[in-house]
Amino acid sequence: MIEVKDLRKEYCDGEMKTTALDGVSFNIQKGEFVAIMGPSGSGKSTLMHIMGFLDRPSSGIFKFEDQSIEELNDDQLAFIRNNKLGFIFQFFNLLPRTSVFDNVKLPLIYTKISEEEKNQRILSAIKAVGLEHRIKHLSNQLSGGEQQRVAIARAIVNNPSVIFADEPTGNLDSKSGQQIMEILQDLNDAGHTIILVTHEQYTAETAKRIIKLRDGQIVSDETVKDRKIAKQGFVK
Amino acid sequence: MKYRDLIKLSFRTLRTNKMRSALTMLGIIIGVGSVILMMSLGNGAQNLIVGQVASMGSNNIYIEPGSPAGSISQQTIDQLGKVSLKAKDALAIAKDPNVEKVSVMIYGNGIASYLGEDKKITFMGVDSASMEISDLSIMSGRGINDDDVNGMTKVIVLGHKLAGDLFGEDDPIGKNVRVKKLNLKVVGVLEEKGGQIFQTFDDYAYIPVTTTQKLLMGVDYINAILVKAKSEEVIDQVVENARIVLREQHNIYNPEGDLTKDDFKVMSQVDMANMLTQITGALTAFLSSIAAIALVVGGIGIMNIMLVSVTERTREIGLRKAVGARNKDIMNQFLLEAITLTLLGGIIGFLGGTLLSFGASIALTSALKSTWGFTIPIGAVILSLGVATAIGLIFGIYPARKASKLNPIEALRHE
Numbered sequence: 001m002i003e004v005k006d007l008r009k010e011y012c013d014g015e016m017k018t019t020a021l022d023g024v025s026f027n028i029q030k031g032e033f034v035a036i037m038g039p040s041g042s043g044k045s046t047l048m049h050i051m052g053f054l055d056r057p058s059s060g061i062f063k064f065e066d067q068s069i070e071e072l073n074d075d076q077l078a079f080i081r082n083n084k085l086g087f088i089f090q091f092f093n094l095l096p097r098t099s100v101f102d103n104v105k106l107p108l109i110y111t112k113i114s115e116e117e118k119n120q121r122i123l124s125a126i127k128a129v130g131l132e133h134r135i136k137h138l139s140n141q142l143s144g145g146e147q148q149r150v151a152i153a154r155a156i157v158n159n160p161s162v163i164f165a166d167e168p169t170g171n172l173d174s175k176s177g178q179q180i181m182e183i184l185q186d187l188n189d190a191g192h193t194i195i196l197v198t199h200e201q202y203t204a205e206t207a208k209r210i211i212k213l214r215d216g217q218i219v220s221d222e223t224v225k226d227r228k229i230a231k232q233g234f235v236k
Numbered sequence: 237m238k239y240r241d242l243i244k245l246s247f248r249t250l251r252t253n254k255m256r257s258a259l260t261m262l263g264i265i266i267g268v269g270s271v272i273l274m275m276s277l278g279n280g281a282q283n284l285i286v287g288q289v290a291s292m293g294s295n296n297i298y299i300e301p302g303s304p305a306g307s308i309s310q311q312t313i314d315q316l317g318k319v320s321l322k323a324k325d326a327l328a329i330a331k332d333p334n335v336e337k338v339s340v341m342i343y344g345n346g347i348a349s350y351l352g353e354d355k356k357i358t359f360m361g362v363d364s365a366s367m368e369i370s371d372l373s374i375m376s377g378r379g380i381n382d383d384d385v386n387g388m389t390k391v392i393v394l395g396h397k398l399a400g401d402l403f404g405e406d407d408p409i410g411k412n413v414r415v416k417k418l419n420l421k422v423v424g425v426l427e428e429k430g431g432q433i434f435q436t437f438d439d440y441a442y443i444p445v446t447t448t449q450k451l452l453m454g455v456d457y458i459n460a461i462l463v464k465a466k467s468e469e470v471i472d473q474v475v476e477n478a479r480i481v482l483r484e485q486h487n488i489y490n491p492e493g494d495l496t497k498d499d500f501k502v503m504s505q506v507d508m509a510n511m512l513t514q515i516t517g518a519l520t521a522f523l524s525s526i527a528a529i530a531l532v533v534g535g536i537g538i539m540n541i542m543l544v545s546v547t548e549r550t551r552e553i554g555l556r557k558a559v560g561a562r563n564k565d566i567m568n569q570f571l572l573e574a575i576t577l578t579l580l581g582g583i584i585g586f587l588g589g590t591l592l593s594f595g596a597s598i599a600l601t602s603a604l605k606s607t608w609g610f611t612i613p614i615g616a617v618i619l620s621l622g623v624a625t626a627i628g629l630i631f632g633i634y635p636a637r638k639a640s641k642l643n644p645i646e647a648l649r650h651e
Contacts, residue, residue, distance in 0.1 A: 082559060
């Protein structure tokens, strides 16, 4: 489903040239739950941005469902982000003073499906994260954990093939973080491919596979032997 | 993205920043409001003037000394020194079978005194016909008649207000008023004529034209000839005939009818109305364009706030892009927000301007003692709302473009 081969990304800041990704290669199959780990500056965010069609590589191959990013213009990238991908961010990024319903609706306003189907999808996404009772509340009236659940509902409302989660528990207490990971594992069980970026070992171990990065290169790519199940609880 | 969603979205955004939206709109509100007010007042003034000119009688022709060439102000200066019209010119014009009545007029300024009470007045030397043509009616006593003119009698008829100013509660009839060392006996007082813009008949004094010429001013010319045609249909003929007669009288050889060679000008009511319409039209355009400056200033305010808004909402823009918004969607969103602001401001400004114009028409009606018609020109509505929308577009496009070009990753990282 995702093919990454000898991927490089360099940033030019005046005279300075920074290499964020230095020849990265791997494949991700449909239904996987992959955690990308590494210290800050290791290139994990850059990698996620390229895989999330938010940025373009300097060189190398990135293919999503056999489509190469080079062949796509900006509007086509926007279309893929809208239809195939879901994003969850560390700081939730909800629209302030906007209801849960309207926040979850956000990706759907850029699609052409009927109003009726939109409503149906929004309701089932909100149900999936267990926030039916909060549907009319404004985003700033919610706790951190609830806000991140709204963000997850927003990420799944367009029924994406891949969900990207960038440090989703980084800004939450352990109980809320555990709930979030529980939802992500459920979504994975339901067939969604999940790519999780984190620097926390115990969060990464809820995934099925961990890719570790350092200085823009892969240092290890292993299957998790003793996978943590969030439902059973884990200690931060 | 559907336009219905876009419109809903921009209203929601403006609602979340109520105070800021209102202040931003204020520039447009004031701009549109004042343009509407100026255009409405200009239109009202025009209607009033044209109406008054028409009410003077559409069969009337007015002849003044001076050449019709040159600008309006030039003509005014010219005519001050013109002495070309004489009473015998009027008699010659009266021979035209299409003419019903001809009258002559001369006017001057002086001090009228009664029992030590002095008042600066404008006096009109008139004959019996000029009072009739000017539609002046007598309240008490009598008007100037042919015997007065032929006998050069020392009599005076007072305008309604002038009579009140000089005599107060006393009955002026039979009393003597002193004008320029000449004692004149008051024989009549006019009825109140009401406010007029250029003429206040109520303030004037009327004296026989011969008395005015010989005893008050010592001249032999007149300032104007008033001709009343028998019907509206023959106006053009009467105008043309008057020109021919006057050229003959004044020994002007002008077979081509070149008006610039004449030393007089002949104006029908239609000509006068057209001239006045031109003046008020120019004045309205001038005042409206000053008011339009407020619109431009308002537009700059809109741009300023939209730029602030783009910076403030950088993360939101990044998020929208991440979930699938195209550059075009972001651009449309911000552009529509700007247009919503200006159009809403335009509508409020239009309503405010209309209300003010209505208030002004009531105030002016009572101040001028004549009906000031309240009108909102349809052109003003289209113009102001169109301009408001255009301002939103013009001043919104730069911030909107700036928003749409933001890099989604940097936008999401924005603090």
